[in-house]
Amino acid sequence: MRTRRVGDLTVGAQGLGCAGMSEFYGPTDDDESIATIHRALDLGVTLFDTADIYGRGGNEKLLGHALAERRSEAVIATKFGLVRAADGYTRTVRGDARYVRRACEESLRRLGVDHIDLYYQHRVDPTVPIEETVTAMAELVAAGKVRELGLSEAGAATIRRAHAVYPLAAVQCEWSLWTRDLEQDGVLSTCRELGVTPVAASPLGRGFLTGRFTAAADFEPQDFRRVTQPRFAEGNLERNLPLVGRLQALARRRGVTAAQLALAWVHHRGEEVVAIPGTKRRKYLEENVFAADLVLSESELDDLSAAVAATAVAGERCDPAMARQLGL
Known part of the structure; x- marks a missing residue:
């Protein structure tokens, strides 16, 4: 696999998002998830993305266990900053220095490693200056507990302020054919100006661009897409299906799957781009x-951009709670 630079790290152009291995997307199977992680390494995938909130820390434990015997082959990225309430859904954001230090120690313990390769702030805390947060993160680098720093879902101005404190290696944002906000709000241009690697999360539109879902009944009852995601809500789902139909038609013309074509579109957005599609099954990983x-x-790229025009997508990309966290 082609490689990319993320700060001083070298990673495969495509990583693996691990969140769904522990929750969000229906039933989980730890054995299959571990097999998927091992198969990813065999195929040249080196960047594995998790967060302390996924599975209430369980995803970090799973990833750490899977990589225990192959740690030297992997680049581990995890995140802090989202704090989950007892109801399992309500979340608050923390970025104060004390919390940063504590969160890092807990992630190191769950992962079973002595350092985190790429450490993101999951959401920017509007009550804490970004300078305080990044200074605390930089202290973790100085202590050898973290190698590179990143932000997740941050605005262009915040990225600049953070980068002035300590050079960021990566900025992770949702980015796909049907979510192109970072191309329009200055985030992508700012990353390129500063030499920060853009990491495309949910590059398959949370699975919708695969074409595997055609009705609400296709999702498990507790699948978060069915519960909280506006684009998958009744009415919006039906209006979005023609977009996938056009994507599938282009994929058939090329002799590939809709998922492969949608991912290839993301990879063609720039030579520096890293995509991290998530899956919990070897079949889809391959x-x-x-x-x-x-x-x-x-x-072909023009046809894809036109077929799944971002302006034609029905529904917001996130629910009101997440929108507030993102400052939208």
Whole structure:
């Protein structure tokens, strides 16, 4: 697999999002998840993305266990900053220095490692100056507990302020054919100006761009897409299906799957881009990895952008609670 630079780290152009291995997307199977992580390493995937909130820390434990015997082959990225209430859904954001230090220690323990390769602030705390948060994160680098720093879902101005305190290696944002906010709000141009690697989260539109979902009944009852995601809500789901239909038609013309074509579109957004599609099954991992080296022509890229026009998507990309966290 082609590689990318993330600060001083070298990673495969496509990583693996691990959140769904522990919750959010229906039933989980630890054995299959671990097998998927091992298969990812075999295929040249080196960046594994998790967070302390996923599975209430369980995802970090799972990833740490899976990588215990192959730690030297992997680049581990995790996140802090979202604090989950007892109801399992309500979340607050923390970025104070004391919390940063504590969160890092807890993630190191759950992962079973002596350092985290890439440490993100999951959401920016509006009550704490970003300078305080990043200063605390930089102290973790100085202590050898973290190698590189990043922000997740941060605005352009915040990225600049953070980068002035300590050079950021990565900024992670949701980015796909049907979510292109960072291309329009200055985040992508700011990353390129500062030399920060953009990491595309949910590059398959939380699975919708695969074409595997055509009705609400296709989702498990507790699947968070069915419960909280506006684009999957009744009415919006039906209005969005034609977009996927056009994507599938283009995929058939090329002889690939809709997922592979959607991922290839993300990879073509820039030579510095890293995509982290999530999956908990080897079957889909292998399908996704193929897309990292799929070459598309300019006309194919134009056709894709037109077929799944971001302005045609029905529904907001997140619910009101998440929108507040993102400052939207």
